[in-house]
Amino acid sequence: MLTAYPTASLDAHPPYLYPDYRSTVKRAPARPLVVIPHTLSELTGPVYGHESLGEHDGDLTRQHTGEPLGERIIVTGRVVDEDGRPVPDTLVEMWQANAAGRYVHVVDQHPAPLDPNFTGAGRAVTDAQGRYRFTTIKPGAYPWKNHANAWRPAHIHFSLFGPSFLSRLVTQMYFPGDPLLALDPMWMSIPDERARLRMMSTFDIETTEPEWALGYRFDIVLRGRDATPTEDPHDD
Ligand SMILES: [Fe+2]
DSSP: OOOOOOGGGGTTSOOSOOTTSTHHHHHSOSSOOOOOOOOHHHHSOOOOOGGGSOTTTTBTTSSSSSOOSSOEEEEEEEEEOTTSOBOOSOEEEEEEOOTTSOOSSTTOOOSSOOOTTOOOEEEEEOOTTSEEEEEEEOOOOEEESSSTTEEEOSEEEEEEOTTSGGGOEEEEEEOTTOTTGGGOHHHHTSSOHHHHHTTBOEEOTTTOBTTTBEEEEOOEEOSSTTOOOOOOTTOO
Protein backbone atom coordinates (compact mmCIF):
# COMPACT_ATOMS: atom_id res chain seq x y z
CA MET A 1 0.00 0.00 0.00
CA LEU A 2 1.22 3.49 -0.80
CA THR A 3 1.76 5.54 2.32
CA ALA A 4 2.56 8.84 0.62
CA TYR A 5 1.12 10.58 -2.43
CA PRO A 6 3.40 13.42 -3.55
CA THR A 7 1.46 16.44 -4.76
CA ALA A 8 3.83 16.64 -7.75
CA SER A 9 2.02 13.60 -9.06
CA LEU A 10 -0.96 15.84 -9.83
CA ASP A 11 0.88 17.67 -12.63
CA ALA A 12 -1.08 15.97 -15.39
CA HIS A 13 -4.36 17.58 -14.37
CA PRO A 14 -5.92 20.73 -15.77
CA PRO A 15 -5.68 24.03 -13.86
CA TYR A 16 -8.57 24.94 -11.55
CA LEU A 17 -9.07 28.11 -13.56
CA TYR A 18 -9.36 27.86 -17.35
CA PRO A 19 -11.53 30.80 -18.50
CA ASP A 20 -12.48 29.24 -21.86
CA TYR A 21 -14.21 26.54 -19.81
CA ARG A 22 -16.68 28.90 -18.23
CA SER A 23 -17.75 27.11 -15.07
CA THR A 24 -14.13 27.01 -13.87
CA VAL A 25 -14.34 30.79 -13.39
CA LYS A 26 -17.05 30.33 -10.77
CA ARG A 27 -15.57 27.39 -8.92
CA ALA A 28 -11.79 27.92 -9.04
CA PRO A 29 -10.37 28.68 -5.57
CA ALA A 30 -9.42 32.36 -5.23
CA ARG A 31 -7.05 31.80 -2.31
CA PRO A 32 -4.06 29.49 -1.85
CA LEU A 33 -5.02 25.92 -1.00
CA VAL A 34 -4.54 24.65 2.54
CA VAL A 35 -2.49 21.45 2.62
CA ILE A 36 -3.96 18.92 5.03
CA PRO A 37 -1.71 16.07 6.23
CA HIS A 38 -2.73 12.57 5.13
CA THR A 39 -4.33 10.42 7.75
CA LEU A 40 -5.16 6.73 7.79
CA SER A 41 -8.67 7.38 6.54
CA GLU A 42 -7.33 8.76 3.23
CA LEU A 43 -4.94 5.86 2.78
CA THR A 44 -7.36 3.01 3.44
CA GLY A 45 -10.60 2.05 1.69
CA PRO A 46 -13.04 2.36 0.15
CA VAL A 47 -13.37 -1.36 -0.46
CA TYR A 48 -15.91 -2.67 -2.95
CA GLY A 49 -16.68 -6.32 -3.43
CA HIS A 50 -17.85 -8.22 -6.50
CA GLU A 51 -21.16 -8.82 -4.76
CA SER A 52 -22.09 -5.18 -5.22
CA LEU A 53 -22.28 -5.62 -9.02
CA GLY A 54 -25.52 -6.46 -10.78
CA GLU A 55 -25.60 -9.08 -13.54
CA HIS A 56 -25.76 -6.57 -16.42
CA ASP A 57 -23.84 -3.68 -14.87
CA GLY A 58 -20.98 -4.23 -17.31
CA ASP A 59 -23.20 -4.61 -20.40
CA LEU A 60 -25.22 -1.47 -21.07
CA THR A 61 -26.89 -3.11 -24.07
CA ARG A 62 -28.65 -5.69 -21.88
CA GLN A 63 -30.13 -3.62 -19.09
CA HIS A 64 -33.61 -3.40 -20.65
CA THR A 65 -36.01 -5.69 -22.50
CA GLY A 66 -34.90 -4.51 -25.96
CA GLU A 67 -31.57 -3.53 -27.49
CA PRO A 68 -30.52 0.11 -27.58
CA LEU A 69 -30.03 1.84 -30.93
CA GLY A 70 -26.56 2.81 -32.05
CA GLU A 71 -23.14 1.42 -32.78
CA ARG A 72 -22.29 -1.38 -30.35
CA ILE A 73 -18.79 -1.09 -28.88
CA ILE A 74 -16.59 -2.85 -26.35
CA VAL A 75 -14.49 -0.65 -24.07
CA THR A 76 -11.74 -2.37 -22.12
CA GLY A 77 -8.40 -1.59 -20.56
CA ARG A 78 -6.24 -1.82 -17.49
CA VAL A 79 -6.23 0.25 -14.33
CA VAL A 80 -2.70 0.79 -13.05
CA ASP A 81 -1.17 2.81 -10.22
CA GLU A 82 1.51 5.48 -10.50
CA ASP A 83 4.22 2.82 -10.67
CA GLY A 84 2.47 0.91 -13.46
CA ARG A 85 1.28 -1.91 -11.21
CA PRO A 86 -2.20 -3.31 -11.90
CA VAL A 87 -4.95 -2.24 -9.52
CA PRO A 88 -7.07 -5.38 -9.00
CA ASP A 89 -10.55 -5.61 -7.47
CA THR A 90 -11.31 -1.94 -7.89
CA LEU A 91 -14.66 -0.54 -8.91
CA VAL A 92 -14.87 1.26 -12.27
CA GLU A 93 -18.03 3.28 -12.82
CA MET A 94 -18.99 4.90 -16.15
CA TRP A 95 -21.84 6.95 -17.56
CA GLN A 96 -22.59 8.39 -20.97
CA ALA A 97 -25.09 9.87 -23.39
CA ASN A 98 -26.99 7.60 -25.78
CA ALA A 99 -26.24 7.32 -29.50
CA ALA A 100 -28.24 10.49 -30.16
CA GLY A 101 -26.22 12.49 -27.62
CA ARG A 102 -28.85 12.61 -24.86
CA TYR A 103 -28.52 11.71 -21.17
CA VAL A 104 -31.29 10.26 -19.03
CA HIS A 105 -31.21 13.27 -16.73
CA VAL A 106 -33.73 15.97 -15.91
CA VAL A 107 -31.24 18.72 -16.73
CA ASP A 108 -30.60 17.35 -20.22
CA GLN A 109 -33.47 18.72 -22.31
CA HIS A 110 -31.78 19.11 -25.67
CA PRO A 111 -33.99 17.97 -28.56
CA ALA A 112 -32.57 14.51 -29.21
CA PRO A 113 -34.49 11.30 -28.48
CA LEU A 114 -34.15 9.26 -25.32
CA ASP A 115 -33.75 5.54 -25.89
CA PRO A 116 -36.10 3.41 -23.75
CA ASN A 117 -33.54 0.61 -23.93
CA PHE A 118 -30.55 2.60 -22.76
CA THR A 119 -29.84 4.07 -19.33
CA GLY A 120 -26.18 4.90 -19.96
CA ALA A 121 -24.58 3.83 -16.67
CA GLY A 122 -22.33 0.86 -16.00
CA ARG A 123 -20.06 -0.62 -13.35
CA ALA A 124 -17.29 -3.20 -13.41
CA VAL A 125 -14.65 -4.51 -11.02
CA THR A 126 -11.08 -5.02 -12.26
CA ASP A 127 -9.63 -8.54 -12.36
CA ALA A 128 -6.25 -9.66 -10.99
CA GLN A 129 -4.44 -7.92 -13.89
CA GLY A 130 -6.37 -4.70 -13.36
CA ARG A 131 -8.57 -5.25 -16.43
CA TYR A 132 -12.14 -4.03 -16.80
CA ARG A 133 -14.57 -4.40 -19.68
CA PHE A 134 -17.83 -2.79 -20.79
CA THR A 135 -20.16 -3.45 -23.70
CA THR A 136 -22.10 -0.35 -24.64
CA ILE A 137 -23.24 1.95 -27.47
CA LYS A 138 -21.00 4.64 -28.92
CA PRO A 139 -22.22 7.94 -27.41
CA GLY A 140 -23.22 10.83 -29.65
CA ALA A 141 -21.91 14.40 -29.50
CA TYR A 142 -24.20 16.90 -27.80
CA PRO A 143 -24.52 20.67 -27.55
CA TRP A 144 -23.73 22.58 -24.37
CA LYS A 145 -23.93 26.23 -23.59
CA ASN A 146 -20.29 26.99 -22.75
CA HIS A 147 -19.90 29.26 -25.80
CA ALA A 148 -21.63 29.87 -29.14
CA ASN A 149 -22.28 26.65 -31.07
CA ALA A 150 -20.46 24.56 -28.47
CA TRP A 151 -20.59 20.76 -28.87
CA ARG A 152 -18.98 18.17 -26.63
CA PRO A 153 -16.94 15.52 -28.47
CA ALA A 154 -18.27 11.99 -27.98
CA HIS A 155 -17.07 10.81 -24.58
CA ILE A 156 -17.68 8.37 -21.74
CA HIS A 157 -17.34 9.54 -18.13
CA PHE A 158 -15.34 7.33 -15.75
CA SER A 159 -15.11 7.38 -11.98
CA LEU A 160 -12.67 5.30 -9.93
CA PHE A 161 -11.44 5.27 -6.38
CA GLY A 162 -8.54 2.86 -6.75
CA PRO A 163 -6.91 1.68 -3.53
CA SER A 164 -7.60 4.83 -1.49
CA PHE A 165 -9.48 8.12 -1.46
CA LEU A 166 -6.30 9.88 -2.58
CA SER A 167 -6.25 7.93 -5.82
CA ARG A 168 -9.83 8.90 -6.71
CA LEU A 169 -10.11 9.82 -10.38
CA VAL A 170 -13.02 11.24 -12.36
CA THR A 171 -12.23 11.53 -16.04
CA GLN A 172 -13.59 11.24 -19.54
CA MET A 173 -12.66 8.88 -22.35
CA TYR A 174 -12.65 10.21 -25.91
CA PHE A 175 -12.60 8.56 -29.33
CA PRO A 176 -9.76 8.87 -31.86
CA GLY A 177 -10.19 11.19 -34.83
CA ASP A 178 -13.02 13.30 -33.37
CA PRO A 179 -13.01 16.73 -35.10
CA LEU A 180 -14.69 18.34 -32.08
CA LEU A 181 -11.72 17.74 -29.77
CA ALA A 182 -9.70 20.74 -30.96
CA LEU A 183 -12.69 22.99 -30.23
CA ASP A 184 -13.45 21.56 -26.79
CA PRO A 185 -12.27 23.65 -23.82
CA MET A 186 -12.39 20.66 -21.47
CA TRP A 187 -10.02 18.72 -23.71
CA MET A 188 -7.86 21.76 -24.41
CA SER A 189 -7.63 22.71 -20.71
CA ILE A 190 -5.16 19.85 -20.16
CA PRO A 191 -1.87 21.72 -20.61
CA ASP A 192 0.33 18.81 -21.70
CA GLU A 193 -0.65 17.23 -25.02
CA ARG A 194 0.77 13.86 -23.99
CA ALA A 195 -1.41 13.96 -20.87
CA ARG A 196 -4.40 14.92 -23.02
CA LEU A 197 -3.85 11.90 -25.23
CA ARG A 198 -4.09 9.66 -22.17
CA MET A 199 -7.82 10.45 -22.20
CA MET A 200 -8.06 9.17 -25.78
CA SER A 201 -9.09 5.57 -26.37
CA THR A 202 -7.53 3.63 -29.22
CA PHE A 203 -9.37 1.49 -31.72
CA ASP A 204 -8.29 -2.12 -31.16
CA ILE A 205 -8.91 -4.86 -33.72
CA GLU A 206 -7.96 -7.49 -31.12
CA THR A 207 -10.83 -6.36 -28.89
CA THR A 208 -13.21 -6.02 -31.85
CA GLU A 209 -15.57 -8.99 -32.11
CA PRO A 210 -16.48 -10.18 -35.63
CA GLU A 211 -20.10 -9.54 -36.63
CA TRP A 212 -20.71 -7.97 -33.23
CA ALA A 213 -18.90 -4.89 -31.91
CA LEU A 214 -15.95 -2.55 -32.46
CA GLY A 215 -13.33 -2.60 -29.70
CA TYR A 216 -11.65 0.33 -27.99
CA ARG A 217 -8.87 0.23 -25.42
CA PHE A 218 -8.65 2.72 -22.61
CA ASP A 219 -6.00 2.25 -19.93
CA ILE A 220 -6.37 4.33 -16.79
CA VAL A 221 -3.43 5.50 -14.66
CA LEU A 222 -4.27 6.56 -11.11
CA ARG A 223 -1.95 9.41 -10.10
CA GLY A 224 1.74 9.78 -10.90
CA ARG A 225 3.66 11.37 -13.76
CA ASP A 226 1.65 9.40 -16.31
CA ALA A 227 -1.73 9.87 -14.63
CA THR A 228 -4.91 10.04 -16.64
CA PRO A 229 -6.01 13.69 -16.32
CA THR A 230 -9.03 14.43 -14.18
CA GLU A 231 -12.24 16.18 -15.12
CA ASP A 232 -14.91 17.57 -12.85
CA PRO A 233 -17.67 15.06 -12.12
CA HIS A 234 -20.43 17.69 -12.13
CA ASP A 235 -19.88 18.99 -15.63
CA ASP A 236 -20.89 17.98 -19.07
FE1 LIG B 1 -20.83 14.20 -20.70
